[in-house]
Amino acid sequence: xxxxxxxxxNLVDQLARLPGLGPKSAMRxxxxxxxxxxxxxxxxxxxxxxxxxxxxxxSRCGGLADSDPCPLCCDVERDRTQLCLVAEWxxxxxxxxxxxxxxxxxxxxxxxxxxxxxxxxxxxxxRLYSRLAEGEVEELILALGATAEAxxxxxxxxxxxxxxxxxxxxxxxxxxxxxxxxxxYMDRETLRQSLRYRQSL
Numbered sequence: 001x002x003x004x005x006x007x008x009x010n011l012v013d014q015l016a017r018l019p020g021l022g023p024k025s026a027m028r029x030x031x032x033x034x035x036x037x038x039x040x041x042x043x044x045x046x047x048x049x050x051x052x053x054x055x056x057x058x059s060r061c062g063g064l065a066d067s068d069p070c071p072l073c074c075d076v077e078r079d080r081t082q083l084c085l086v087a088e089w090x091x092x093x094x095x096x097x098x099x100x101x102x103x104x105x106x107x108x109x110x111x112x113x114x115x116x117x118x119x120x121x122x123x124x125x126x127r128l129y130s131r132l133a134e135g136e137v138e139e140l141i142l143a144l145g146a147t148a149e150a151x152x153x154x155x156x157x158x159x160x161x162x163x164x165x166x167x168x169x170x171x172x173x174x175x176x177x178x179x180x181x182x183x184x185y186m187d188r189e190t191l192r193q194s195l196r197y198r199q200s201l
Contacts, residue, residue: 008030008034011026011030011033012026012027012030013026014026015029015030054066056068058070058072058073060073060106060127060131061073061092061104061105061106061107062089062106062107062108062109062124062127063089063092063105063107064089072096072104072105073104077102078102078103078104079102079103079104080103080104080136080137081103081136081137081138081139082101082102082103082104082137082138082139082141083103083104083105083106083131083132083137083139083140083141084101084103084104084105084106084141084143085105085106085108085128085140085141085142085143085144085157086105086106086107086108086143086144087107087108087109087110087111087144087145087150087153088107088109088110089107091107091143091145092105092107095143103141104137106124106127106128106131107124108123108124108128108144108153108157109122109123109124110122110123111144111145111147111149111150111152111153112149112152112153112156113149113152114148114149114152120156123153123156123157125157125160128157128161129164132161132164132165132168133165137168138167138168138169139168139169139170139171140157140161140168140169140170140171141171141172141173142154142157142158142170142171142172142173143172143173144172146175146193154172157170158170174197174199175190175193175194175197176190176191176193176194176195176197176198177190177191177194
């Protein structure tokens with residue numbers, strides 16, 4: 001059996017650590033790179049190399065940006081009385097793509113997983129407390145999802161914020177039946193949430 005050259009093996013091993021890439025997919029990706037023109041491969045390599053130097057975590061919201069504070073936090077047109085709390089940066093991107101929310105954001109850095117006994121100190125609660133202590137935020141919007149982990153995290157955040165900042169209103173995204181769905185196809189938990197968060201017409 002022919003031995004894989006060491007540089008190729010090292011690259012495949014590194015690529016296989018990326019989410020969604022196993023050893024075979026990593027090998028295919030590496031082989032594709034070998035077929036690219038040299039300038040393209042070098043540009044990709046430089047992009048990966050520069051990633052750490054060019055990107056920063058925003059000190060206010062915790063999002064990835066090429067400046068600190070990030071453009072969203074610097075935008076004076078955004079409503080500073082609303083702070084939307086999301087678990088991860090990609091959730092913030094999704095909210096922004098909709099172009100319907102005009103307040104500020106903060107990234108919590110994950111969710112509590114009660115079954116895994118994940119500690120609350122992994123969450124960016126100190127950053128949240130600092131933002132709320134500035135006194136501008138009147139409403140904290142929890143946009144954490146509808147999983148068991150999201151529920152546990154929302155409950156924890158609500159309790160912590162409620163005891164420290166009683167003047168801040170804590171809300172959450174509406175949950176329930178998605179647009180275009182029929183009641184007969186809904187699971188019990190979705191129906192329970194829909195009934196609990198029903199709205200007046």
